[in-house]
Amino acid sequence: MALLENAVNLLVPLANDDGGFHGPTINEFFPEVIFFADTPFEMNRIILIRFLAVAVLILVFWIGTRRMKIIPTRMQSLAEMGLDFARVNIAEDILGKKDGKRFLPLITTMFFMVLFMNLTGVIPGLNIAGTSVIGVPLVLAVISYVTFIYAGLKKHPGTFLRNSLFPPGVPPALYIIVTPIEFISTFIIRPITLTLRLLMNMVVGHLLLVLFFAATQFFFFATDGGFKLFGVGTLVFGFAFTLFEVLIAVLQAYIFALLTAVYIQLALAEEH
Structure with missing residues (x-):
């Protein structure tokens, strides 16, 4: 039982000793400053997790x-599989070989950066995704947006x-309606949706995981009798949702990189 309690405490950093149930709160996404307080370089737990994710990503590759x-090692095979996935299934599939090769470094970087930061949300002791605070999703969305504009203006x-x-083929009288819609949908909505889609998936995933494992700790260690059986259910749901969250982490990285490639392809399309 002590071993299980230690495992749950790793998964639930907000565990308390007062015996009450403590669900997740939004304050978890705004932890206290650890280093360089009151300076432009102040660092909290989430920023350290981001640095760790990037360091592990660099180390792996x-x-x-x-x-x-010629006969790859296991790590070389793993790296090649990941790079081939980004190249074949995202860059070349959407942009073709020529433009896919041109924008491959950006798309690959986005995919693996989002993936590794997403996965920190299910690692015991870290417990929160580096993309669950708006900074990283927003910066990546802005980079995607700027690349989209650059590709279109250059081509x-x-x-x-x-x-x-002013889409071709639209009657001139309708431009008073169409143009504002096109401006909002093309130049405003895209970076916002890129940011919020990634951000909210990671936020909700974290809150649900903390809820399941906090409930598990409460039922196992703060209740008596038959109430402990509820802890079995929350523990099962917690681990099942952890596996689901791994899938979401991969899927969101894929979607972010894929949409970036799609936006670039739209900018390069000949109808422009």
Whole structure:
């Protein structure tokens, strides 16, 4: 029982000793400052988790690619599988070989950065995704947005903005309605939806995991008799949802990179 309590405490950093049930709160996404308080460089627990995720990402690919062999090692095979997935299933599938190769570094970086930061939300002791606070999703969405604008202006410098705001074939009288809609949907909604889709999935996933495991701790260690059986149910749901959250972490990384590629493809389309 002591071993189980320690395991649950790792999964639920907000566990208390007063015997009451403590569900998740929004305050978990705003932890106390650990280093460099009251400076522009102040760091809290979530920022440290982000640094850790990036460090692990760099380490994995450094180990996997430092000594490339014809017969790959396990780490080389893992790195190649990941890179091939981003290249074939996202970049080249959406943009074609030529443009896919051109934007592959950006798309690959986005995919693996989001993936590794998402996965920190299900690792005991870390317990929160690096993408569950708006900073990282917003920065990546802005980069995606700027790349979309850059690709369109470079490929179609004279027609990109005009055709985006004034689609060909629309009766001129309707532009008073169509143009504001196109401006909002193309230049405002896209970065907002990219940011919020990733952010909210990670926030909700964290809150649900904490709820399940906090309830497990409460039923096992703060109740008596038959109430402990409820802890079995919450524990099962907690571990099941942990596996589901791993799937969501991968899926959200894929969707973010895929939508970035789709937006770039739309900017490069010949109708512009």
